[in-house]
Amino acid sequence: MISAAFRRFSLGRAAAHMALLAFVIIWTLPTAGLLISSLRDKDQLAISGWWTALTTTQRNEVVRLPKADAQVKENNRFVIRGELFDSGSGRTLTSFGTSVQTIGEGLPGDFLPMRDGGEISVSISGAYEWISDQPLTHTRGPRVFFNVGIPPRFTFENYVEVMKSEGIGRSFINSFTVTIPATIIPILIAAFAAYALAWMSFPGRGWIVAVIVGLLVVPLQMSLIPLLRMYNGIAGFTGGEARGYLGIWLAHTAFGLPLAIYLLRNYMVGLPREIMESARIDGASHFKIFTTMVLPLSFPALASFAIFQFLWVWNDLLVATVFLGSSEKTIVLTARLRELLGSRGDNWEILTSGAFISIIVPLIVFFSLQRYFVRGLLAGSVK
Numbered sequence: 359m360i361s362a363a364f365r366r367f368s369l370g371r372a373a374a375h376m377a378l379l380a381f382v383i384i385w386t387l388p389t390a391g392l393l394i395s396s397l398r399d400k401d402q403l404a405i406s407g408w409w410t411a412l413t414t415t416q417r418n419e420v421v422r423l424p425k426a427d428a429q430v431k432e433n434n435r436f437v438i439r440g441e442l443f444d445s446g447s448g449r450t451l452t453s454f455g456t457s458v459q460t461i462g463e464g465l466p467g468d469f470l471p472m473r474d475g476g477e478i479s480v481s482i483s484g485a486y487e488w489i490s491d492q493p494l495t496h497t498r499g500p501r502v503f504f505n506v507g508i509p510p511r512f513t514f515e516n517y518v519e520v521m522k523s524e525g526i527g528r529s530f531i532n533s534f535t536v537t538i539p540a541t542i543i544p545i546l547i548a549a550f551a552a553y554a555l556a557w558m559s560f561p562g563r564g565w566i567v568a569v570i571v572g573l574l575v576v577p578l579q580m581s582l583i584p585l586l587r588m589y590n591g592i593a594g595f596t597g598g599e600a601r602g603y604l605g606i607w608l609a610h611t612a613f614g615l616p617l618a619i620y621l622l623r624n625y626m627v628g629l630p631r632e633i634m635e636s637a638r639i640d641g642a643s644h645f646k647i648f649t650t651m652v653l654p655l656s657f658p659a660l661a662s663f664a665i666f667q668f669l670w671v672w673n674d675l676l677v678a679t680v681f682l683g684s685s686e687k688t689i690v691l692t693a694r695l696r697e698l699l700g701s702r703g704d705n706w707e708i709l710t711s712g713a714f715i716s717i718i719v720p721l722i723v724f725f726s727l728q729r730y731f732v733r734g735l736l737a738g739s740v741k
Contacts, residue, residue: 396710399511403707415508416452418461419443423488423499436476438488442504445483448511454480454504461503474500516711520698525686526715529694533719535603536678536690537671540610541664547611548618549660553648555619556626557634567623573616578676585609586680603688606681610671618663625659626652661727669720691716 394408406415421442429436443449455461456470456478464470466482476490486502488494520526554560555567589605629652637647653660675692682688684697695712 392710392713396516396707396714397512397514398707399508399513400516400707402508402511403710411512412510414450414510417506417508418503419506420501420503422501423486425499426494426496429488429490429494434491436490436493438494440486442480442484442486442502443506445485448509449484450507451480451482451484452505452507454502456500456502458503461505472500478502480504516707517715520695520708520712520715523694523698525689525694526691528686529689529691532682532688533672533691536606536610536682537668539603539607540614540671541667543607544611544614544618544667545660545664548615548622548663549653549656550648551615551619552622552626553644553652555623557647557652558644570616570619570623574620576616578613581613582609582677582680585612589681602682606677609677609681610667610674613677614663614667614670617666621663622656622659625656629655665724665727668723672720673716 391408394411395403398408398411401417402411402415405417419442424438424440428440429438431437442451442454451466453462453465454470455463456472460470464480467479469477469479472478472488472490474496475492475494476488478486478488480486480502484506555563586605586609589608633651634647637651642650673692674690675696678690678693682690682693684693689697695709695716698708698712
């Protein structure tokens with residue numbers, strides 16, 4: 359019986375570990391693919407996926423040969439020599455042809471007839487030799503189609519291109535200007551509200567908690583436009599500017615408060631009641647208890663919400679576009695990267711490298727506070 363129980367326990371642990379490993383792989387693969395893509399040569403990135411990054415990529419190319427005036431006479435024959443591609447690039451020719459239909463007809467070293475006379479041969483390194491017994495008279499160089507193998511190449515050129523883009527530094531500063539206050543303000547408000555809902559008795563406390571839980575499911579898209587109209591009305595009434603940092607700070611505070619209050623209230627409710635009663639017996643006020651006892655003990659929950667809010671605001675594009683627009687003075691990093699990408703979605707190597715540039719700061723924040731993350735999320739879940 360003990361052996362059977364041990365086997366069930368071992369199988370259960372093994373299944374749990376396998377499931378956890380599967381989730382880690384599923385979540386890690388897209389990020390690894392994005393990182394590999396950001397380091398690849400942009401020509402290879404355009405024609406093959408990141409999973410082929412360590413293999414030679416096959417590509418079809420075409421080159422127009424020189425005109426007849428480039429020929430030289432050697433041993434009573436007329437020759438035009440050159441290179442289809444740079445021999446120092448590491449590329450290798452696999453096949454060639456004089457048209458799209460015959461691109462696989464000639465192998466390296468073979469001779470193929472040319473329509474303008476003579477024959478052409480191309481080596482594996484891309485060097486070609488067009489030989490004719492009669493003088494060549496063509497006025498427009500014919501084209502040679504070929505398949506070329508491109509070896510793997512990793513580079514930081516994509517990152518350099520993004521960092522050299524005009525306005526990236528300013529956008530970094532703008533993102534910090536938006537994110538830091540939009541993270542601190544809701545934490546301060548939610549901490550006071552959570553303490554009141556956890557340890558202060560007043561009429562309607564249960565209804566307030568129920569409303570806060572209900573607000574957690576309100577979609578951002580449904581409330582964004584009414585909030586903007588209300589803010590524009592207030593700004594117009596007071597003579598202020600409709601778009602600015604104050605508006606986006608208030609918007610992110612409003613969207614983040616329900617989760618912050620819910621998370622902190624659940625944590626504070628689980629704090630030992632004896633500590634609170636001892637402080638009240640000693641004559642401490644609610645404000646004194648909150649600032650000297652509850653707030654330091656609630657740091658894991660505060661850190662957990664800070665991670666959530668910081669990541670959300672830093673990666674936000676919709677709210678920033680609505681409340682800040684596309685002004686050069688206020689445009690955030692996500693909006694700047696969207697402009698660099700363009701409206702047609704081409705040059706997406708900029709997107710891959712720009713994505714990793716944009717997550718550097720969130721990664722620093724997450725790894726700095728990760729030890730409090732799980733503890734804060736599980737707060738109040740077990741009594």
